[in-house]
Amino acid sequence: MADKELKESPTDSSDECSDQEPSYIFYRDRPEWNDIVPVELHEGPFPVVAIAYSDRFKDIFNYFRAIVLKNEISERAFQLTSDALELNPANYTVWQYRRTVLKGLEKNIQKELSFVRTIIEDHPKNYQVWHHRRVLVEWSGDPSSELRLTEIVLAQDAKNYHAWQHRQWVLETFKLFDHELEFVERLLEDDIRNNSAWNQRYFVVKQTSGFTEDIINRELTFTVNSIKIVCNNESAWNYLRGILSHCPTGLNGHPIVEELCQFLDYNKSEAPFYFSFLVDRMEEMMQSDPLKREVLLPKADQVLQLLATKMDPIRREYWLFLSRYLNSQFAN
């Protein structure tokens, strides 16, 4: 069974050992490499996390180590890094050395962008490939393929963290926000529960218009409509709270939010996110108006008991904590 770690580079299981390729020649058998003394790993008699490397892997990295030690900047060194990366695209030393060679040989950036693109396609959750891409775009100053590339990767996995991160960097660095809200809305149409898309929406608003009164109204309308359709969608509720954090009136007092609460009350909604929101509304009211505490505190307690025992019992400790907290703050 193939054991794969997901720490830095969750590679998929299509990594294969292709020692069986008929045309493959080991570096140790290549005459154009016989000036190089390969550097083998000698780690002592007691193996520690010793990997059973294939011959091909050992051969390539023996030569890679030799090249790095002599700091050779050459076309053959460059090719060697390609071979090494095919075997382990998570080897950051190889990527870093490759960048040194790229610079030293003044190699064509567009070709390199194509190269890293093919690796991204096979290893979309690898840190090193995305970082390499970013460095290339920094060098070339040309972001023209980046939105398309991230869009393609996101079409396969709409929540790929690296793809979103790269996309945000491109948008911000090159000020390419023009069509991003459209893009986000399409993704939300595809999957209203896509939290990465909601997060991106917040980012676009923040970096473009900012949270003006008009924009707040627009965003609240959008979010409230979404909640009315899928009430148990935490992404929408988190976004709602995020927008309201820019609202001077807080959770209470905005007509769009008041209407949502009336709607949910009328429809006897039992969504835990709604009840949790109600408690926070009550807390805010009790904070700003001491006269309301006597009435609201028992109500808040009632909702919290309901959450703890019936609506959302897995979070019982949290609901009970909030109850104790509110009582300590607002009880007489």
Add this chain to the structure above:
Amino acid sequence: MTSFTISANSLQTEPLEEITHQFIELCTPRIHLDVEGNPTVTSDEQVKVESTIEHLLETFLENHEIDDTLPRLNRLQIVDFVRHGLSKLSTSYECLDASRTWVCYWNLHSLELLEVPLADETKDAVISFLNLCQNPTGGFGGGPFQYSHLAPTYAAVNALVILQSEEAYKIINRTNLYNFLMNCRNEEGAFALHVGGEVDVRGTYCAVVVAKLTGIVDQKLFSGTSDWILKCQTYEGGFAGTPNQEAHGGYTFCALAALTLLGQESKCNIRCLLRWACNRQMKFEGGFQGRTNKLVDGCYSFWQGALFPLLHFLLAKSDQYSEALDAEKWLFNQEALQEYLLVCCQHPFGGLLDKPGRPRDFYHTCYGLSGLSIAQHVNGLVSGKTSIVGSPNNELALTHPIYNLGVTAVMSALNYFNSQPLRI
């Protein structure tokens, strides 16, 4: 009450006082996702996972009728798996050739949690190997002849700390390490993972931890760092890898742990973070997800689970919230997490995994066990409590929620290094 699975619309109300944490039936009702007639990719995936978990939980409850020592942590098999992995790895581990110090740490920490003593030859061999990974420019690479990188540096330092010997501690060249950290630092106080590498909150966490453990912190090293970390808190309350990105369990752990080490933990929005963290526990599966609307994964048992001791510490220091804390409980469902790990995340041949159907590996074994330890032990400032689900033999050693190392190992290292001069 034999049925524990409940669809959202037909709940039985139970009075609070009678919810007891026994292993006769599951500790808490499990509630399925309500798709609300609006299926999307997200809900489709979630429903699939819930179905697998439901089946496993049903089978478990049937077995439990016959054998009430269940669930059992398969200690012997895990130890065999991990001990073997500390020594040899199959060819499929070529993809982790740049993370061998990590594999070292994952396996040593798993053994530490299982309280398996190490033979002297093993310790010596590990020390020699890690020494080969250290670079003259400071820090450690993922293997010999690899450039230094903050993540394998963190792993190497942690592994040496677990060995708990002066011989291990002395390997670390602290002067060079300091220089390496300074080389990774940018103007804002954030850290790239390696020279010429990416900047994110993992780098910051790794840098702060190794500096604190080895006693090389000065005024310059972390100037501006906590301000940068704070910029990574999102509107959801968790922290992202870089400012504006999505809140994520791994990065949130790194952020809060680093802030705590820097003494700046109270500067974040605590209520928002607390709400986000509590919402990451899955109401059906009992384990944690990494991000809103994503799937459960055993490794988040630690990344998300460890937030709770840190939050507890933070809240206990505040006048506002300290009274409301329960000294014997974290603010998440400890039993449900233990149930998820023990019933759903154990591989039949030993080792832990992400979720049923995934392969076992050393990373998930380490973080699954680490999360289990946190769920089993509450250490409030005044008192504490141990709650073990299943057999009492399931109890693991305590892990420190900042470093994810045994608490005695941490104390021992801090004592040693803090009696050293700042830099050689």
